[in-house]
Amino acid sequence: MTNPRSCAMLALAAVGALPVVMPAQEKQVFHAATDVVSVSVSVRAGRSPVTGLTAADFELTDNGVRQDIAISIEQIPIDLTLLLDTSPSTADAIEKFRSGAQQIATLLRSQDRVRLITFATEVTEIFPFRTGGEPMPVEAVTVQGGTSLHDALVLALARGPIEGRRHLVVAFTDGHDTTSVADGETLAFVAARADGELHLVLSGAYGTDYTQPPAVRSLRQAAEQSGGELHPPGRFNSALDAFKRVVDDFRQSYVLRYTVRGVKREGWHALEVKLKKAAASRYTLHARKGYFGG
Amino acid sequence: MTQRAIIRPVSPKKAVMRFRILSASLAGLMALQMSSLSAQTRTPRKIPFSTASIYELLDRYAGGDVTAAKEFARNPTPKQVQVFEDQAGRWVSADKPTLPKRRVAAASFVLDVSREWQGTMNWVHARRLISWACHEFGSSGAPAEPGEQLWFQASIALVGGAEDWWFLIGRSGFTGGRRPGKAPLDNEVFHGHITHAAARFPDDPRFALAAAVSLESLSWEVGALGRDPNRRGIVAGEIESDALTRAGDWDDLHPASEPPRRGLSAGPGVVEVRRVARRFETLATQPSIAAEAHVRAGLVAYRIANHEQALVHLTQVVKLTDDPYLIYLSRLVEGIVRERQSRDADAVAAYRAALQAVPRGQSATTMLAARLIKMGRLTEAAEVVDGFFAAAPPAVDPWRWYRLGDFRSWTSLMTRLRAEFQ
Numbered sequence: 001m002t003n004p005r006s007c008a009m010l011a012l013a014a015v016g017a018l019p020v021v022m023p024a025q026e027k028q029v030f031h032a033a034t035d036v037v038s039v040s041v042s043v044r045a046g047r048s049p050v051t052g053l054t055a056a057d058f059e060l061t062d063n064g065v066r067q068d069i070a071i072s073i074e075q076i077p078i079d080l081t082l083l084l085d086t087s088p089s090t091a092d093a094i095e096k097f098r099s100g101a102q103q104i105a106t107l108l109r110s111q112d113r114v115r116l117i118t119f120a121t122e123v124t125e126i127f128p129f130r131t132g133g134e135p136m137p138v139e140a141v142t143v144q145g146g147t148s149l150h151d152a153l154v155l156a157l158a159r160g161p162i163e164g165r166r167h168l169v170v171a172f173t174d175g176h177d178t179t180s181v182a183d184g185e186t187l188a189f190v191a192a193r194a195d196g197e198l199h200l201v202l203s204g205a206y207g208t209d210y211t212q213p214p215a216v217r218s219l220r221q222a223a224e225q226s227g228g229e230l231h232p233p234g235r236f237n238s239a240l241d242a243f244k245r246v247v248d249d250f251r252q253s254y255v256l257r258y259t260v261r262g263v264k265r266e267g268w269h270a271l272e273v274k275l276k277k278a279a280a281s282r283y284t285l286h287a288r289k290g291y292f293g294g
Numbered sequence: 295m296t297q298r299a300i301i302r303p304v305s306p307k308k309a310v311m312r313f314r315i316l317s318a319s320l321a322g323l324m325a326l327q328m329s330s331l332s333a334q335t336r337t338p339r340k341i342p343f344s345t346a347s348i349y350e351l352l353d354r355y356a357g358g359d360v361t362a363a364k365e366f367a368r369n370p371t372p373k374q375v376q377v378f379e380d381q382a383g384r385w386v387s388a389d390k391p392t393l394p395k396r397r398v399a400a401a402s403f404v405l406d407v408s409r410e411w412q413g414t415m416n417w418v419h420a421r422r423l424i425s426w427a428c429h430e431f432g433s434s435g436a437p438a439e440p441g442e443q444l445w446f447q448a449s450i451a452l453v454g455g456a457e458d459w460w461f462l463i464g465r466s467g468f469t470g471g472r473r474p475g476k477a478p479l480d481n482e483v484f485h486g487h488i489t490h491a492a493a494r495f496p497d498d499p500r501f502a503l504a505a506a507v508s509l510e511s512l513s514w515e516v517g518a519l520g521r522d523p524n525r526r527g528i529v530a531g532e533i534e535s536d537a538l539t540r541a542g543d544w545d546d547l548h549p550a551s552e553p554p555r556r557g558l559s560a561g562p563g564v565v566e567v568r569r570v571a572r573r574f575e576t577l578a579t580q581p582s583i584a585a586e587a588h589v590r591a592g593l594v595a596y597r598i599a600n601h602e603q604a605l606v607h608l609t610q611v612v613k614l615t616d617d618p619y620l621i622y623l624s625r626l627v628e629g630i631v632r633e634r635q636s637r638d639a640d641a642v643a644a645y646r647a648a649l650q651a652v653p654r655g656q657s658a659t660t661m662l663a664a665r666l667i668k669m670g671r672l673t674e675a676a677e678v679v680d681g682f683f684a685a686a687p688p689a690v691d692p693w694r695w696y697r698l699g700d701f702r703s704w705t706s707l708m709t710r711l712r713a714e715f716q
Contacts, residue, residue, distance in 0.1 A: 117683075121694060123656060125683040145413075151660040155683075158663040160676030181657035181693055182664055190667045292670035 035260045037062070040166065040197065040227055041273055041287040042253040047245075049252045050283055058256060059274045065262040072255050077111040078247070079129060079165045081156045081196070085173035085203070086118045087147040093203035093239070094143060097172055100240035101138045107247060108132025113165075121146030121179045123155050149173055150180035150187045153222065157194035167196035168250050169228075172239055175202045175216055184218025192225035192289055193268075197250065199228040201235075201242040227288035256287075265293045348381040349388075355406075356399040358716050363406035370411070375419045379426050386430065397434065398441040399715040401427035405448055405708065412456045421461055422479045424449055428490050429478035438494045441714035446491035447700070448707040450504045453487060454699025459508040462488050462699075499580040500700075503587060506573040507699045510590060513567045514697075533564060533597050570594055578607070585615035589623050596631050604631045619692045619702065621651040626658050626693065633665060641665055654682050657693040 039060065043050040055071040082104075084097055108114055112132030117125050118141055126140050149171075156169050182190075191198050200223050202216075220230040236242035256273065263269065273287040274280070354362040366378070382403075386396045404427045408420035428449070431442050453462050464486025482490070488508070492501040516533055574591035578584050592607035604627070611624035625648035632641035645662035649655060659682045666675035695702040 122691075128683070148656070151656060154660050154664050154667075155679050158667060158672075158675040158679040160673040179694070180660075182660050186664050190664050193667050193670065193672075195672055292672075 035265055035293075036257060037260055037269075037291065038255050038257045039271060039273065039287055040250075040253045041256055041285060042227075042249050043275065044249070044284045044286075045282060049249060051252070053254060053275075053277075055256075057275055057277050058254075059276055060256055060258065061272045062258075062260060063263040063269050064272075067258040067261060069256045069258045072257070073252065075251070076255075077113070077165050078108070078132075078250065079159070079162065079167045080108065080112060080114045080132070080247075081159070081167065081169045082114060082116045083152055083156050083169060083171035083173070084116065084118045084141065085120075085147060085149065085171070086141060086143050087120045087174075087176075087178075088143055088145065089147070089176060090172075090174050090203050091143055093172060093174070094141060097239045098138055098141060100238055100243075101136050103240050104243050105132070105134060105136045107244060116141075117152060117156055119148050119152035120144030121148055123148055123152045146179040147173075147177055148180045149175070149177040149219075150182040150184065152180075153187055153198065154182050154190050157190055157196050157198065157226075159194070159196060161195045166250075168247070169196050169198045169226075170243060170246055171198070171200050172203060172242070173200065175200065175219055184222075188218055188221040188225055191222035193292055194226065196226060197228045197288070198223045198226040199246045200230045201239070201246070202231060202233045224286070225289045227286055229286055260293075267293055269293050348378055349385050352382060352385045352396075352400055352403060355403045356396065356715055358712070360406055360712075363403050364410060366403075367407045367410035367416075370416050370419050372419070375422055378423065382426075383430065394436060394439060394441070395715040397430055397436075398445060398711070401430060401442075401445050402448075402708070402711050402715065405445070405452055405711075408452060409704075412452065417456055417458070420456070421458070421482070424453070424487065425478040425482035428482060428487060431494065432490055441711070443495050443498065444707060444711045444714060446495065447500060448704065448711050450488060450491065450501070451700040451702075451704045451707055454504070454507070455701030455704060457511065457698065459512045462486055462508045463505055463512075464489060499577065499583050502573075503577050503583045504699060506570060506577060506587075507590065509566065509570045509573070510594060511697060511699070513563075513570060516564055516567050533567065533599070564598070567594060567598055571598065571600075575607075578610075585611050585617065585620050588614065589620055589627070592624065592631075593627050596627060596634070601631050601634055604628075618651040619695070622648045622655055622658065622692045623696060625651065626655075626661065629658070629661055629665070638665065638669055642669075652692060654685065655693075656682070656691040 041058070043053060053071070055069050058069060058071065060067050060069050084094065086094055105114070110131060110133050113129040114132050114136065115125060115129045116127055116136060116138065117123060121144065127137055153169070153171060156171070159167055200219055216230065223230045231242060231246075236245065260269075268290055269292070270290045271288065273285060275283060275285060277283075351362040351366055366374075382400045386400050387393060389396060404423040408417075408424060411417050411420045427445070431445070450462060461483065464482075464484055486505075488501050488505045492498075492505075495501065571591060571594040574587050574594060578587035578591055580587070588607040588610045592604045592611075595601070595604035595607060608624045608628045608631070611620055615621070625644045629641045629644035629648065632638075632644055642662065642665055645658050645665065648658035649662065652658070659678060663675040663679050666672070666678065692702075
């Protein structure tokens with residue numbers, strides 16, 4: 001039986017605690033008494049994913065204690081939250097998103113799910129999670145005033161852990177918050193603890209923002225705390241291009257799994273993942289920074 | 295015979311006169327040439343609204359046709375605004391028996407027009423017309439009446455909605471500024487629109503509250519510079535401790551003196567924020583505005599890290615009013631103060647109480663979800679957010695109104711104002 005206190009642990013377990021040899025999507029991934037933690041790790045060399053790594057190439061510590069890990073690349077269904085900034089400053093980006101939305105839908109598999117949330121001053125769910133691969137109803141997306149970016153990210157990340165599914169949040173925005181109630185510090189804290197990987201794709205409509213560290217520091221911190229990334233303006237040609245790269249990466253990421261040993265299960269667990277390979281300095285590694293142990 | 299030039303002596307006075315005539319002739323000739331050139335290249339500028347059409351618009355508006363104001367607001371020009379100023383006064387006094395109602399109607403027309411210009415470059419025209427209407431009331435010598443009082447409330451709500459705080463409190467309060475000229479706008483900008491309202495209705499505490507709200511809004515970025523790009527969030531409004539310490543030094547050294555006067559570009563500082571806190575505390579003793587004054591006193595106290603005092607104010611609100619807007623705000627801010635005190639359970643309870651007052655309010659939902667996630671209660675946070683997204687459209691969030699003064703009352707105030715003359 002699962003200990004009630006380990007509910008938060010389930011969140012991490014749900015990231016991919018599947019036996020390597022089994023097809024992932026139909027299985028109950030976490031119903032053992034052991035505290036199995038799964039951590040998604042993406043490794044890139046420049047713009048290309050690094051493949052062929054083994055457990056021996058990684059070192060993982062949980063609250064400073066080294067853990068024995070198993071490794072896999074698993075086809076776990078994705079719950080994708082698309083988050084679209086609909087403030088007037090991003091009008092061009094919205095149009096590009098609309099035109100690329102159906103192609104984005106085709107990149108998803110039938111076992112994946114997708115929902116669309118838009119935000120200006122108000123945060124609105126245009127449609128809730130629906131089966132991937134089907135056309136997305138994006139007609140209701142309209143430009144409005146204000147930008148509650150932080151609030152929208154908090155609300156998008158606040159999704160309960162679902163066994164056998166991974167949550168990916170991809171936000172298209174210029175990164176310029178004007179009307180949120182939550183500050184950057186709160187957002188980073190939430191991103192570190194929520195069950196989801198956050199990617200922020202900056203449109204660059206306010207290109208100067210990226211050159212102002214205070215405007216993007218908290219956003220980058222939030223993305224990196226969740227194991228995701230902040231993609232600066234100009235990195236991608238289109239929303240479709242950005243989405244394809246992020247999803248490909250997410251699918252090709254390694255899942256490190258371990259049974260917690262040598263640390264108390266309660267409270268916050270700080271995670272550190274490193275590569276032991278000599279070439280590691282040339283690689284970029286993204287993994288979430290921790291989890292709640294209940 | 296040699297011709298001799300006849301040179302007559304000319305007196306200096308005549309010489310000057312000749313020079314002037316010559317100059318004037320040349321200038322006239324040049325002007326004529328310029329105007330003929332101009333006529334070749336430009337069509338004469340057409341003033342969109344004539345005297346007759348201003349009269350017609352005001353007649354229609356006074357009869358209940360609000361679209362007349364929208365028509366006037368379309369594609370405004372400075373000339374059009376000037377024509378209105380010239381003609382509307384005549385329209386008001388065209389019928390003596392109904393003059394007070396016509397004055398209120400013309401002033402109300404100005405507000406409906408200005409609403410169309412809110413948030414646009416045309417707001418500059420709105421300032422001028424509101425100043426004109428204010429001058430109409432102030433210079434009439436007529437006794438202050440309820441219609442005028444409503445107009446002042448509505449105009450202050452509208453200007454608050456445009457976040458034009460300097461227009462409300464004037465330039466003189468902070469720096470002295472330059473002396474006002476004769477034009478109504480100069481006078482308004484110098485003294486502040488609220489000053490004129492308070493002069494006409496000295497017993498109405500809402501105008502004192504509006505002035506304090508303007509100062510509060512102007513002080514919002516104090517101590518937060520460079521810390522966070524989000525200037526509007528409640529949490530981002532908290533003043534950094536070193537800024538408070540520096541300002542505290544001044545208070546300790548000069549307890550009875552005024553703070554050093556700053557240039558306009560510097561705006562208010564921590565000392566002014568503390569002064570705003572004291573203003574709200576005083577206003578909280580006035581029964582008709584006590585609940586809102588307590589909410590605002592509570593938030594300002596939080597910003598200057600006076601958490602216990604903040605809670606004293608915030609917990610008063612529910613005893614004084616059943617207005618969901620004020621209860622929501624008081625609970626929302628209370629939750630944030632409780633977080634600062636590391637009293638997580640109390641913070642969660644406060645956010646939940648806010649959501650009872652205004653279900654699915656975005657700011658309380660966000661803060662509650664964030665706190666629950668921080669506490670590791672992910673499933674509970676997800677339930678709160680699922681409830682928020684489940685029903686559409688989302689409820690209007692009182693926090694959106696908070697930073698806009700009394701703009702939330704705009705619609706109801708205008709409905710009442712129009713009833714005064716129709």
